[in-house]
Amino acid sequence: MQNAILASAVLMLAVSWPALAQPPAPQSPKLGSLDVTVNWRSRTEMWDWFEGNTGNSDYGLGHSQVRVSLGQKRSKVDCFVEGEAVTVFALPTDVVAPAPLGQLGLGGTYYTANSNSANNTSAFLKQAYLQFKQLGQMDLKVGRFEFFDAVEARSSDPLVTAIVNQRVAHRLISNSASPRSSDRSTAGSSSGTPVPTTSRRSVGDPRRASSKSAA
Numbered sequence: 350m351q352n353a354i355l356a357s358a359v360l361m362l363a364v365s366w367p368a369l370a371q372p373p374a375p376q377s378p379k380l381g382s383l384d385v386t387v388n389w390r391s392r393t394e395m396w397d398w399f400e401g402n403t404g405n406s407d408y409g410l411g412h413s414q415v416r417v418s419l420g421q422k423r424s425k426v427d428c429f430v431e432g433e434a435v436t437v438f439a440l441p442t443d444v445v446a447p448a449p450l451g452q453l454g455l456g457g458t459y460y461t462a463n464s465n466s467a468n469n470t471s472a473f474l475k476q477a478y479l480q481f482k483q484l485g486q487m488d489l490k491v492g493r494f495e496f497f498d499a500v501e502a503r504s505s506d507p508l509v510t511a512i513v514n515q516r517v518a519h520r521l522i523s524n525s526a527s528p529r530s531s532d533r534s535t536a537g538s539s540s541g542t543p544v545p546t547t548s549r550r551s552v553g554d555p556r557r558a559s560s561k562s563a564a
Contacts (some may be wrong), residue, residue, distance in 0.1 A: 361395070362377070362502025373416075373432075373489060380419065382421060382542075383419045383420065383421050384418075384419070384420045384421065384422075385417075386416075386417070386418045386420070387415075387416070387417050387418075388414075388415070388416040388417075389414070389415050390413075390414045391411065391412060391414070392412050393409060393410070393411050393414045394409060394410050394411075394412070394452075394455070394456075395408075395409045395413075396401045396408055396409070396410075396454040396455065398453045398454040398457055399453075401446055401450045401453070401554065402448050403447065403450070403452065404443055404444060404445065404450060404453050405441050405444050406444075406453045406454065407443060407445040408441040408454075408456055409439065410438070410439050410440050410441070410456050410459070411434070411438045411439050412434075412435075412436065412437055412438075413434075413436040413438065414433065414434075414435050414436075415433065415434045415435075416430065416431055416432070416475060417432055417433075417533070418430065418431035418432075418476070419431075420484070420560070424482070424483075425481065425482055426479060426481050426533070427479070427480040427482070428478075428479050428480075429476060429477070429478055429480075429494075430474075430476065430477045431474075431475045431476040431477070432472065432473070432474055432475060433472065433473060433474075433475035434470060434471070434472040435471055435472075436468070436469065436470040436471075437459050437463065437468070437469050438467070438468045438469070439468070440459055440460045440463075440466070440467045440468070440469075441460070441466065441537030442455055442458060442460070442465070442467055444456045444457035444460055445457045445460060445461060474493065475493075475530055475544065476492070476493055476494050476495065476530055477492050477493050478490055478491060478493060478494045479491055479492055483514065487536055488536065489536045490534065490535045490536070491534045492532070492533075492534075493530050493531065493532045493533075494530060494531070494533070495530050495531075496530075496531055496533070497518055497519055498518065498519065498520060499513055499517040499518040499519075499527060500513065500514075500518045501519065528559070
């Protein structure tokens, strides 16, 4: 009897533990009626390139990405504006050697592509759009915003939604490896039918574009 009670208590604790351990979702800061979001990511790269008779093949460099957004959600329309600033800093100035060595790692590529400057910052409008909801059976989104493959249509089946989100989405086009936004418009029904998209031009991360890395 005691073993059964103990087993039941352990089972109840195991079931309820995720809910007890999960912290509450953080509240977004407000600026009046607008939601404010600030996201900062940074990383450091260390290079140990093939050593030659000249140039610096053992060095480090840094990257920084700051995104600041303002948005508001209402029953009929959502609005969102986001700016982004990307920085490549602490580039060594001796990472390009005479031929045949050339650029000694990606630091040399960044340095050459940015007019032989050790610190480079670019700021641009990342997203700015209006999303009109409940236009009859349609939704309409117009402006500059990010695009993710495989999530153009919504499914009412939770299993299909989970598979798409975890296994299919973001495989070809995403905002993680090479952040891009496009001036476009999308329209679709709330029932999950495919969403036709009209794209005018793509806006990428200038840091990556200048370094000529793959998009």
